[in-house]
Amino acid sequence: MSPSPVLLRTERLTLRRFTAADAESLVALHADPEVMHFLDTGRPADRETVLTRTLPEFLSWSGRPGEPAAALGVWAAEAAATSEFIGWFELRPTTPDRPGEAELGYRLSRAAWGRGYATEGARALVTHAFTGPDAPGVRRIMATTMTVNHRSRRVMEKAGLRYVRTFFEEWPDPIDGAEHGDVEYALSYDEWATAAGQEAGPARTVKS
Template sequence: MHAFFLQTERLVLRPFTEADTDHLFALDNDPEVMRFINGGEPTNRETVETKVLPRLLHDHPCFGTRGFWAAEEKATGTFLGWFEFRPLDEHSPAVVELGYRLNQSSWGKGYATEGSRELIDKGFTDLGVERVTANTMAVNTRSRRVMEKSGLSFLRNFTGDWPDAIPGSEHGEVEYELTRSDWQRRP
């Protein structure tokens, strides 16, 4: 068992290691998982090793810790995917981006919402976060629902400057946010 960053009722969020390469390769090669990321295109192993993993292993100076966490099912230790809670500015914890990418087998079980809520609480309580932002394709209704259930509110529609259009990208992107003051006012 790796040292964990955070535990919820059903999840353990822990730092990634190089031993997670196979998990990441499998996750990024599921066309449904990648549908709203790159249109479902597979990711080769070299890309996982040279681009994906180094990004997930990066420590952010303002946090003194990572911005991405491997998610495991607490009861079984099964790798479910990852959560992102990453400062947009290396040197300031004020604004963080929330994200998640989970295996299809874990969809529809509330894991994304559970992990997101716990990260948000930790961010506002312990990490000096002032604003949490999240974005996805406008047509990604599942991800938008997680954002809403995690306490974020719709902020705006925008059009990203993506090199390759993928199905649904013509509808643009959406951004959601939760500020510290709105988080403090929650019931």
């Protein structure tokens, strides 16, 4: 198990703060064309971009050394049984004009596909955001993906998010499937509480 501060553990996953030691694992993940197929430009990210832009951003969102893992942020995902890096999950505020809303995201290595890790991690983050001991005061969780990314859409649905809309954005270098647009899924705290059989409490303040 990594000594890096842990946000949460599930039956098969550990979500912990990113560290500089994750550099090569992150490079390999973002260099896989299958992993990146429906993301960003649809092409693998080069090593320099990951090391000079992506990793520093993830480190900044993971909290300061010596402190607990941040309640909102980006976390490295490890297989609990082996401590092997298998990808990452994120739950980050969307925009300042939408307080109480956070966006769910994830990216897993191909070796982890088809094993339920994405659903397990997403569900855990939803529960953490709404009820965890350091719950960040999220009132709505949303996620987006390409319309044609059916695998990711199934994960969102299994995590409790519901289809909201299909929307279209102009991309400078559109990838295959972009003509079908993107979809947004979302789940409010009240919807989650009702489904979980809990009483929906008063709104809380988001802590970043």
